[in-house]
Amino acid sequence: GLKDIPDPDPIKQAAAFNLPEGMEIQLVASDPMIAKPVQMNFDSRGRLWLVSSGMYPHIVPGAEENDKVLILEDTNGDGIADKRTVFADNLHIPTAVLPADGGAYVANSTEIIFLKDTDGDGKADQRRVVLSGFGTEDTHHIVHTFEQGPDGMLYFLQSIYIHSHLETPYGVRRLMGGGIWHFRPETQRAEILSKGLINPWGFIFDEHGQTFATDGAGGHGINDIFPRSVFRTSPGAKRIVDGLNPGQPKLCGLEILSGSHVPEKFRGVLIAPDFRGHRINAYRLNPEGSSYNSTRIDDFLSSSHRAFRPIDVKMGPDGALYIADWYTPIIQHGEVDFRDARRDHSRGRIWRVTFKGQPLIEKKDFSKFSIKELLAHTISKERIHREQARNELRTRTDVLPELSTWSSKLTDNFSRMQAMWNHQAVNHTAINLIKSLISSDDPRYRAAALRVIYHRHEEVTGATDIIKK
Structure with missing residues (x-):
């Protein structure tokens, strides 16, 4: 087992990155400002929202629920977060957040809730259950990974061991394994977009509205997601679709590099964290028949620091790329005992990648x-x-x-x-x-x-x- 625990000093961790020529990395936020970031998204004002779960992978018997939704702001434009707001606390292993519709949607174990600040103090004072009935058989499989589509719907994922039974105005909707949902807030309609995958933890739309996913326990790289597609492990599936990169690392998170700040050679490249390998993989897609071929290219970046665990990546309102680093010397999966003393519950980092000689885009409110x-x-x-x-x-x-x-x-x-x-x-x-x-x-x-x-x-x-x- 791991005995040589790396130095948690962010300066030493920053020095351990291996970056391609022309790329720079900067620490945006670190402990104690944040801890254990699970997912992040930006709002229309350019603020970074994230869910923080120091409780993961389970609540200690007798302990109080203390996970949070945090808002980070860079008020002077230097790329470093200098203001933190606790938008909500007393959450139970939240795994996704999406600021939208005047508040924020949060995945909170068995339910999706909508939080809203009605008095302008920056903290949620209204909490409404939007959907409930999601399974909790495994805390790293519970409902997670929020993405707002260009169609205005909320998309979210669940994984193989979860059995969900959702009561909706249109009847009960069930998903007995991994898959991807979509939800229309105005009508409260929730439906399944795709079934299968083992532990999907990345989902993205491309420039023309096509969708792709990664799998944190599968080995097929990028998966081409389309309506009613069925992938491996979907219960009772008679036909399945394979991923585009058989034999590739297991991935968590997904983003498409875009914007004028990103050099031309990187635009359109899909990047996905390989949290086991302390690196972020890169793939280039090209149309092929009714689907795509996907070629893995050189890593976007990597680190020799054994506690670097990238789990989410997002293009930011300034055109830079932001990385959520779970930070732990051991893999936060089922391989290590839940009570293992080496599990980190208090650290976490957000990193910001920029490109030399490429002007940042204007950040707007x-x-x-x-x-x-x-x-x-x-x-x-x-x-x-x-x-x-x-x-x-x-x-x-x-x-x-x-x-x-x-x-x-x-x-x-x-x-x-x-x-x-x-x-x-x-x-x-x-x-x-x-x-x-x-x-x-x-x-x-x-x-x-x-x-x-x-x-x-x-x-x-x-x-x-x-x-x-």
Whole structure:
């Protein structure tokens, strides 16, 4: 077993990184400001939200629940978090957070809750259960990994040993193993997007709305996720889809490098933490038939520090890449006893990767923008700005009239696709945009429109005939 416990000094850990030429890394936050970051996401103001679980992997008998949702801010623009707010505490092994819809969605073991600050003090004073009935058979398999799609829905994952039975207005929805869910907050509708995988812990949309996942216990690298796809270990599956990289490391988290700050050679590359190997792997995808081929390329970065455990990666509002480092000398899995004294419960780091000679993008507070300004930013060249603007649109009232007028003036496929998603994000179906894109000569735009039809076919007149064409 491991006896040589590495020095926890962040300065020594920073010196242990192996970085490609032109790349720099900076410590954003460390203990005691944060501890055990599980997942992170940015809000429309550019603040970093994360869930922190020092209790993991189980609560000590007699102990109080003390896990938290934290908000980190860099108030002077130097890249280092200098303000921390405890948005919520008394949580039980939270595994995901998504700031959205005027509050934050949090995965809290058996349930997904919505937290909201109504008096402006920065702390949640309202707590509402959104969905419940998720299994708890294994704490590293419970419901996790929140991603807001361009369609405005909340996507989340669960893993192989979890058996979920959700009561919804549309009936009971069950998932008896690993898989990926989507949830429409306005209607409370929860459905399964894909089944299977062993311990999926990464999920992402690409530039044209296609979805991919990684598996923390599987060995197939990147997985091409599409509606009703079924992967290994799904109970009773008669046919399965394999991942794109058989024999690859087990991965946790997933991001696509994007934005003008990222050098051209890296844009579009998928990166995924190999938490066992103290590194972040990189993959390049190319279309192949109705799916993709995926080629593993040189590691994005690695570390010789044995406590570096990257588990989440996110593009930030400044164009830099942010890494959540669970920080522990032993693997936080089932290989080591839950009560092993080497398990770390108090440390954690957030790292920030930037590129020399590449200007950062302007960090913006979209909460101060008008609807007109938000719509303009949904067709920005910067993907992070498009996502932040679209998420902010969901918090506004009477968006549809201005959105419809704006959409009618767009002529290129890229802008029309963003507009189609804007409509979806505010729970409206833009039939004309769908028909325009489904007839595009570019298969990427046809696929984007087809995905919308899948989710909203009841509102698309002649959907079956459109698909046949």
